[in-house]
Amino acid sequence: MTEPTILPPAASPTGSLPEAEARAHLLDPDGDLTGWLAVRGHPAWRSRAILRWALARRAASFEAMTDQPAALRRDLAAAFTIRSATVAVHDRAEDGTEKLLLALADGQRIECVLLRGGGDPAAGDDDGESRAERITACISSQVGCAMGCVFCASGIDGVVRNLTAGEILEQLVHLTALLPADERISHVVVMGMGEPLANLDRLLVALERTQDRDGFGISPRRITISTVGLPAALDRLSAARPGYHLAVSLHAADDALRTRLVPVNRSIGLDAVMAAADRYWEASGRRLTFEYVLLGGVNDAAEDARALVRLLGGRAALVNVIPYNAVAGMPWQEPSAASRERFLTVLREAGVNVQVRRRKGHRINAACGQLRRAAAQANQPSTVTNTSTAPRMPPSQTIQ
Numbered sequence: 001m002t003e004p005t006i007l008p009p010a011a012s013p014t015g016s017l018p019e020a021e022a023r024a025h026l027l028d029p030d031g032d033l034t035g036w037l038a039v040r041g042h043p044a045w046r047s048r049a050i051l052r053w054a055l056a057r058r059a060a061s062f063e064a065m066t067d068q069p070a071a072l073r074r075d076l077a078a079a080f081t082i083r084s085a086t087v088a089v090h091d092r093a094e095d096g097t098e099k100l101l102l103a104l105a106d107g108q109r110i111e112c113v114l115l116r117g118g119g120d121p122a123a124g125d126d127d128g129e130s131r132a133e134r135i136t137a138c139i140s141s142q143v144g145c146a147m148g149c150v151f152c153a154s155g156i157d158g159v160v161r162n163l164t165a166g167e168i169l170e171q172l173v174h175l176t177a178l179l180p181a182d183e184r185i186s187h188v189v190v191m192g193m194g195e196p197l198a199n200l201d202r203l204l205v206a207l208e209r210t211q212d213r214d215g216f217g218i219s220p221r222r223i224t225i226s227t228v229g230l231p232a233a234l235d236r237l238s239a240a241r242p243g244y245h246l247a248v249s250l251h252a253a254d255d256a257l258r259t260r261l262v263p264v265n266r267s268i269g270l271d272a273v274m275a276a277a278d279r280y281w282e283a284s285g286r287r288l289t290f291e292y293v294l295l296g297g298v299n300d301a302a303e304d305a306r307a308l309v310r311l312l313g314g315r316a317a318l319v320n321v322i323p324y325n326a327v328a329g330m331p332w333q334e335p336s337a338a339s340r341e342r343f344l345t346v347l348r349e350a351g352v353n354v355q356v357r358r359r360k361g362h363r364i365n366a367a368c369g370q371l372r373r374a375a376a377q378a379n380q381p382s383t384v385t386n387t388s389t390a391p392r393m394p395p396s397q398t399i400q
């Protein structure tokens with residue numbers, strides 16, 4: 001079995017923000033804030049205070065950290081950056097969904113989305129909280145994606161590089177800045193651009209910091225990692241951090257069709273994916289979610305549903321069915337209402353726990369990769385805010 005090459009972050013990023021490049025990212029462990037402070041004779045507790053300012057207290061600059069000495073704030077500003085990315089596009093939908101296209105320090109662009117409310121069970125546990133009260137951040141893990149799912153805009157141009165831990169975490173900083181002071185992100189789903197398990201080491205560092213009480217304070221039970229299923233990386237995740245919710249994107253229940261839709265499956269195979277998912281379930285005790293984008297005339301027949309029932313084999317998992325949302329220029333069709341109902345009926349009559357994922361933000365290119373491509377085609381040079389009537393987009397990892 002072979003798995004895709006894992007790309008490191010850009011070693012020497014070059015591009016649009018040369019000033020930011022000269023400084024370390026405050027949110028990246030490579031920046032070693034604690035070590036930097038110790039060398040200058042500052043106590044370790046200042047590190048927590050500074051990170052609390054940057055994350056929980058939403059400081060956009062060191063100057064705003066008013067309980068820290070002025071000279072230290074000046075030195076910090078010379079050595080570190082809090083936000084290495086800038087907002088290139090800010091898009092809003094009528095349902096409250098907001099999407100950001102972020103320009104990274106090397107000029108690459110990634111997407112992240114803020115979703116309000118929602119019925120997506122893949123977004124982790126309720127912990128007694130109403131779904132209507134949820135505020136979910138959907139974040140990216142890579143620039144582009146190597147998995148090549150045929151209905152996804154993120155994979156069209158392949159993968160460029162992995163994000164750093166700081167760049168992953170910084171998406172939460174930008175999304176939090178969209179919220180009023182009395183609201184905060186309650187759930188995180190790593191369902192944006194990229195395959196999270198292909199950048200696992202940096203993702204784990206970022207998600208560890210996501211839980212920090214001096215930062216965002218988000219329980220691992222409210223964090224979901226979505227993957228096509230890379231067995232070796234899944235096993236490392238099982239060993240390292242079994243507390244996260246796992247969503248495995250299937251999209252087909254036999255290898256021939258899945259390889260057509262998710263080309264990386266050719267070198268992995270469904271048996272290996274399911275076995276690794278089972279091992280994660282054993283290690284974590286967390287119920288698995290399987291995602292299935294329903295494409296009209298491709299994978300939405302009754303026989304496809306029966307094959308899915310056989311594949312699941314009685315697992316106590318949740319199946320998240322995502323009806324495809326047709327996009328101009330893409331060859332895929334939405335499933336008809338009849339085929340969708342037939343598909344769901346087969347699953348339900350077989351006792352499968354199934355849910356249809358609601359579509360949110362579908363008028364703002366809220367599926368991963370869509371806004372990035374649209375912006376690239378329009379060659380948008382600066383910050384744009386839309387209350388959008390943008391074209392509809394594919395459903396790859398939409399809607400939480």
Ligand code: SF4
Nearest residue numbers: 145147149152155194
């Ligand atoms: S759906 Fe996910 S894994 Fe597939 S190409 Fe898009 S970003 Fe990559």
